[in-house]
Amino acid sequence: MVLAGAAILALVARGLPDNLRDPVASSMRRTFLSPLVMLQERAEASRRSLLLDNARTAIRDSVALRAMTVNALETENNRLRELVGLGARLRWGFVPAEAIHGRGVRDVTTMTLTAGSNAGVTRLSPVVSPEGVVGVVTTVDPTMSEAMIWTHPTSA
Numbered sequence: 001m002v003l004a005g006a007a008i009l010a011l012v013a014r015g016l017p018d019n020l021r022d023p024v025a026s027s028m029r030r031t032f033l034s035p036l037v038m039l040q041e042r043a044e045a046s047r048r049s050l051l052l053d054n055a056r057t058a059i060r061d062s063v064a065l066r067a068m069t070v071n072a073l074e075t076e077n078n079r080l081r082e083l084v085g086l087g088a089r090l091r092w093g094f095v096p097a098e099a100i101h102g103r104g105v106r107d108v109t110t111m112t113l114t115a116g117s118n119a120g121v122t123r124l125s126p127v128v129s130p131e132g133v134v135g136v137v138t139t140v141d142p143t144m145s146e147a148m149i150w151t152h153p154t155s156a
Contacts, residue, residue, distance in 0.1 A: 116143045
């Protein structure tokens with residue numbers, strides 16, 4: 001009944017001249033059609049919320065991922081600060097290098113350094129970390145070198 005009444009009123013409003021149509025339509029929206037207008041507004045708000053959900057989830061996930069890496073970055077920064085302090089304490093004669101890996105998968109007795117004879121590394125040069133001397137260079141190439149660390153069985 002209500003639907004039929006609304007349909008009849010819509011047809012009557014459609015047939016009105018332009019100068020009467022807008023005030024009638026406005027009064028209809030403010031009175032008995034206001035619940036339907038409100039329902040449409042809520043439906044649009046729900047639709048917008050669903051569309052934004054994927055973007056919000058992506059943002060939330062990226063923030064969580066960055067939060068997980070903060071601890072590792074702080075540890076790395078502290079380690080780098082210790083190395084900078086170590087360089088200041090040594091003052092001269094040291095060559096900064098990165099320890100890449102040992103010879104084997106589980107080899108923890110040797111390490112490859114990213115500095116060689118071109119940088120001034122020589123055989124039997126000490127390998128120093130912020131904790132102190134950790135090994136000695138055994139083989140030197142122009143751009144890299146091999147070091148034996150103190151956990152090696154022959155270093156005792």
